[in-house]
Amino acid sequence: NAGVTQTPKFRILKIGQSMTLQCAQDMNHNYMYWYRQDPGMGLKLIYYSVGAGITDKGEVPNGYNVSRSTTEDFPLRLELAAPSQTSVYFCASTGVSDYNEQFFGPGTRLTVL
Amino acid sequence: KNEVEQSPQNLTAQEGEFITINCSYSVGISALHWLQQHPGGGIVSLFMLSSGKKKHGRLIATINIQEKHSSLHITASHPRDSAVYICAVPFGNNDMRFGAGTRLTVKP
Numbered sequence: 001n002a003g004v005t006q007t008p009k010f011r012i013l014k015i016g017q018s019m020t021l022q023c024a025q026d027m028n029h030n031y032m033y034w035y036r037q038d039p040g041m042g043l044k045l046i047y048y049s050v051g052a053g054i055t056d057k058g059e060v061p062n063g064y065n066v067s068r069s070t071t072e073d074f075p076l077r078l079e080l081a082a083p084s085q086t087s088v089y090f091c092a093s094t095g096v097s098d099y100n101e102q103f104f105g106p107g108t109r110l111t112v113l
Numbered sequence: 114k115n116e117v118e119q120s121p122q123n124l125t126a127q128e129g130e131f132i133t134i135n136c137s138y139s140v141g142i143s144a145l146h147w148l149q150q151h152p153g154g155g156i157v158s159l160f161m162l163s164s165g166k167k168k169h170g171r172l173i174a175t176i177n178i179q180e181k182h183s184s185l186h187i188t189a190s191h192p193r194d195s196a197v198y199i200c201a202v203p204f205g206n207n208d209m210r211f212g213a214g215t216r217l218t219v220k221p
Contacts, residue, residue, distance in 0.1 A: 031207070042117065042199070042211035050207065058208055090156060102146070102209075104156040 001026050006091050006105035013081040013112045021076040021108050023091030031094045032074040033058075033102070034066065036087040043090065049074055081112045116140050117202055119212035126219050132187040134215045136200035143203075145183050147174050150197040150214065159185075159198075190219045 007022045025032065030051045035043040045058030049068040063085055065077040074093075078085060091105040118137045126132055136145070144163040150156045160167050160174040162183070167174050171190075176183040187194055197214040204210040 033209070035211075040213060042115070042213045043201070043209075044211070045208050048207050056207070059210075088154065092156075101158040101161055102148075103158070104148075107154050107156075109154075 003027065004091055004093055004103050004105035006089075006108050008108060009106065010109045011111070013078075013110065015081060015083065015112060017081050018077070018079050019081070019110075021078075021089055021091075021110075023074045023076065023105055024072050025074075025091075025093040025103070026072065027093065027095070027103065028071060029093035029095050029103070030071070032068065033092045033094075034064070034074070034076045035090045035092065036060065036085075037090060037107075038087050046076065046089075078110075083112050086110060086112045115212070116204060116210040117200060117212040119198075119200055119215050121215060122213070123216045124218070126190050126217070128191060128219055128221050130190050130219075132190050132194070132217065132219075134185045134198050134217070136183045136185070136212055138181050138183075138200075138202045138210075140202060140204055140210070142178070142181075145176055146201040146209075147183070147185050148199040148201060150199060152196065156199075187217075190217075192219045192221050195219050 004025045033048045034046040037043045044060045047066040049055045089108045092102045094100045094102045120135045147159040171188045173186040199214045201211045
């Protein structure tokens, strides 16, 4: 099993550009999450999904959108990149609920200039 | 105020020392997670516990639900234990709140 995979690993965007961060898992997990990690701060939840076709906002959703058309994939879309979105983004998944072990992807380091 | 507070922020130890990292939280929970973030950035789950104590190798995690406090202990620390250790608690409906992490450096 590849576990949770994320692409790209690194990306530099200009202000106003758009991009999609890809996340996929091959563990047949229902729950998937997107987090951002800023220097010196804890991870913060952006969006989550409890299954295909179901998504909901987390603590910091502004400026992002998600979709979940399949169990495996959970892409995160930035429509108009802003410097405040410079961060490391982690995707994670878990089998049943957030009371079970979360499996994390390797992260995407995004810089918006 | 953060829902999850960790201490210390930074910790430097000599190889072989006993390490303790603390986590306090302000919300009522039924479980708590300890995570390890490697220097390269990858995050792995170490423990999920809802009461008492769990042990995995040289790592021991304890939790006191009444006092809203958990500790992560590392016995006979080794330079390869150098990492950021993060505690996290479920919050509301499918949300998770994370501490800022404790950066541990173990010197040979």
